Amino acid sequence: MLQSWTSAQVRAAEEPLLAAGVPLMQHAAFALAGVVARVLRERRGRVVGGQVVLLVGPGNNGGDALHAGAFLRRRGVDVVALALAPRVHDEGRAALLAAGGRVHEVTDAVDGAARAGRADVLVDGILGIGTRDGGLTGLAGALVAALAGGAVEGDARGDGSRGGVVGLGAHGADRPAVVAVDTPSGIGVDDGTVSGPVLPADVTVTFGGAKPGLLIPPAAHLVGRLEVIDLDLPLPDHHPAVVRLADRDAAALWPVPTRSAHKYSRGVVGVVAGARRYPGAAVLATSAAVLAGVGMVRYLGDVADLVVARRPEVVTGPGRVQAWVFGPGVSPDDAAQRRRIEHAFEGVLQRGEPAVVDAGALELLPPTVPTHVVLTPHAGELARLLTDRGHRLTRADVEREPLRWTRLAHEMTGATVLLKGHVTLVVGAGGAVYAQADAPPWLATAGAGDVLAGLMGAMLAGRADDVLDDPTLTAAVAAAAALVHGRAAHTANPDGPVTARGVALALPETIRTLLASA
Numbered sequence: 369m370l371q372s373w374t375s376a377q378v379r380a381a382e383e384p385l386l387a388a389g390v391p392l393m394q395h396a397a398f399a400l401a402g403v404v405a406r407v408l409r410e411r412r413g414r415v416v417g418g419q420v421v422l423l424v425g426p427g428n429n430g431g432d433a434l435h436a437g438a439f440l441r442r443r444g445v446d447v448v449a450l451a452l453a454p455r456v457h458d459e460g461r462a463a464l465l466a467a468g469g470r471v472h473e474v475t476d477a478v479d480g481a482a483r484a485g486r487a488d489v490l491v492d493g494i495l496g497i498g499t500r501d502g503g504l505t506g507l508a509g510a511l512v513a514a515l516a517g518g519a520v521e522g523d524a525r526g527d528g529s530r531g532g533v534v535g536l537g538a539h540g541a542d543r544p545a546v547v548a549v550d551t552p553s554g555i556g557v558d559d560g561t562v563s564g565p566v567l568p569a570d571v572t573v574t575f576g577g578a579k580p581g582l583l584i585p586p587a588a589h590l591v592g593r594l595e596v597i598d599l600d601l602p603l604p605d606h607h608p609a610v611v612r613l614a615d616r617d618a619a620a621l622w623p624v625p626t627r628s629a630h631k632y633s634r635g636v637v638g639v640v641a642g643a644r645r646y647p648g649a650a651v652l653a654t655s656a657a658v659l660a661g662v663g664m665v666r667y668l669g670d671v672a673d674l675v676v677a678r679r680p681e682v683v684t685g686p687g688r689v690q691a692w693v694f695g696p697g698v699s700p701d702d703a704a705q706r707r708r709i710e711h712a713f714e715g716v717l718q719r720g721e722p723a724v725v726d727a728g729a730l731e732l733l734p735p736t737v738p739t740h741v742v743l744t745p746h747a748g749e750l751a752r753l754l755t756d757r758g759h760r761l762t763r764a765d766v767e768r769e770p771l772r773w774t775r776l777a778h779e780m781t782g783a784t785v786l787l788k789g790h791v792t793l794v795v796g797a798g799g800a801v802y803a804q805a806d807a808p809p810w811l812a813t814a815g816a817g818d819v820l821a822g823l824m825g826a827m828l829a830g831r832a833d834d835v836l837d838d839p840t841l842t843a844a845v846a847a848a849a850a851l852v853h854g855r856a857a858h859t860a861n862p863d864g865p866v867t868a869r870g871v872a873l874a875l876p877e878t879i880r881t882l883l884a885s886a
């Protein structure tokens with residue numbers, strides 16, 4: 369499990385250690401230097417003679433970079449610090465100079481970007497957890513915009529004149545590798561927002577514990593490989609701000625049948641999905657539930673013949689269920705499906721049956737529901753859900769601030785809310801937040817959401833009693849389902865195209881491997 373803490377939580381945790389004289393910056397800088405040396409070795413085969421440029425801001429983040437530069441200098445690395453503020457960390461600056469490094473005061477963004485572009489490794493020590501709202505501005509902003517965007521020199525100067533391209537470009541062995549100190553500078557450290565230029569990192573070396581913005585999009589896309597340096601900070605272990613589950617966490621949440629299990633004790637999942645116009649969604653959702661392993665799958669809808677032809681294990685017609693899946697391939701103006709879902713919601717509200725509410729069923733949601741109801745919108749559906757409740761939003765608004773709007777949807781509806789995307793966010797009881805990044809982009813394909821809904825329904829059916837006993841469990845189960853879904857896409861076809869059906873078919877093998885790894 370990867371846990372993360374807000375800037376305020378990290379500051380509170382470091383306070384007693386700093387008061388006791390623990391040299392946290394030295395520890396952080398030493399570890400940072402180790403990572404930079406490793407990156408130099410990966411790129412050039414050796415550390416000695418490597419060219420490192422430090423981008424140094426006004427605070428302790430810059431101090432980390434300067435001290436790391438001093439350590440690297442002693443290992444024979446050529447280190448130049450580009451000071452991007454009138455004053456940089458005094459001790460760090462002195463340490464770098466004493467070790468034979470150089471400090472260059474930058475006054476011109478284009479000149480700074482040109483110097484930075486020549487490095488083997490660029491260390492981004494402009495801002496860390498001291499970042500105020502608004503992202504990078506001024507000289508640092510212009511320099512990073514030039515580097516990150518491949519901007520034309522004149523653009524970076526802001527004077528309209530044209531010159532050579534100084535940007536890093538998207539790829540290429542010639543561009544410097546970027547190592548971010550604590551966070552890529554300029555991101556919203558606590559919420560993952562990006563409101564100005566940010567240098568995308570190849571590696572982010574974060575201290576004490578991860579920060580929420582490193583896990584939440586859009587900033588999460590700029591982090592590269594994340595390395596967490598443990599500084600033994602007394603962080604509130606039971607109250608991380610955002611969590612990312614690992615395989616073993618998902619395995620521990622999986623409903624594994626005991627020897628005495630029978631099909632009813634393992635759980636029945638009821639699926640209200642599909643229509644004559646969208647029959648495939650019913651097949652995919654029921655298939656995923658069957659293949660994820662559940663006592664029984666009960667299908668309610670108009671395409672029962674097709675579902676049974678494709679999945680003979682499925683039973684049709686009403687009866688008892690332990691958990692529901694509502695909505696894949698359902699249009700809210702389909703009167704028969706609407707009636708079935710509204711009727712089933714009575715069980716959800718009265719008997720506490722957990723439910724996954726997807727696609728067309730999102731529009732049939734009662735005003736408020738318990739947390740054992742999981743909404744699974746994509747960004748467009750979340751925008752519509754909140755617009756219907758008085759917040760006019762577009763898909764782009766949701767993509768800019770996914771945590772904010774997922775949280776609001778949880779607060780307004782009471783449901784556990786899972787926002788689908790490259791990073792899948794879940795906000796549940798008590799405001800717990802999960803951010804899963806397990807899926808390849810190949811998973812962005814029609815029907816993949818139907819598979820997620822069916823798979824999650826199977827998990828909830830298997831743990832229906834536990835979910836009722838422990839309201840916090842629903843969000844964890846939803847996050848685990850997202851993890852398994854992403855892993856199944858990798859299993860279906862590592863690094864290549866996948867179909868939703870292929871992802872469903874990969875579930876048994878994925879779950880077996882997951883349980884074996886625990």
Ligand SMILES: NC(=O)C1=CN([C@@H]2O[C@H](COP(=O)(O)OP(=O)(O)OC[C@H]3O[C@@H](n4cnc5c(N)ncnc54)[C@H](OP(=O)(O)O)[C@@H]3O)[C@@H](O)[C@H]2O)[C@@H](O)CC1
Binds near residue numbers: 599601
């Ligand atoms: N926690 C730990 O355990 C450890 C933490 N360590 C390190 O300390 C780092 C935090 O250092 P920090 O507190 O000095 O803040 P930092 O991010 O360097 O920036 C502060 C300066 O930036 C300025 N500024 C802010 N926003 C701005 C903006 N948008 N645009 C322009 N300027 C802006 C701000 O100005 P002000 O708000 O004061 O006006 C202030 O001058 C942390 O990330 C980690 O690297 C390690 O050394 C040891 C272990």
Ligand SMILES: Nc1ncnc2c1ncn2[C@@H]1O[C@H](COP(=O)(O)OP(=O)(O)O)[C@@H](O)[C@H]1O
Binds near residue numbers: 817
């Ligand atoms: N860029 C991406 N990278 C990885 N997974 C993605 C990406 N975009 C979407 N996904 C995943 O693909 C699935 C798509 O679901 P959804 O949008 O509901 O499609 P459908 O309704 O066609 O089934 C979700 O699980 C989502 O998390």
Ligand SMILES: [K+]
Binds near residue numbers: 492551552
């Ligand atoms: K930084």
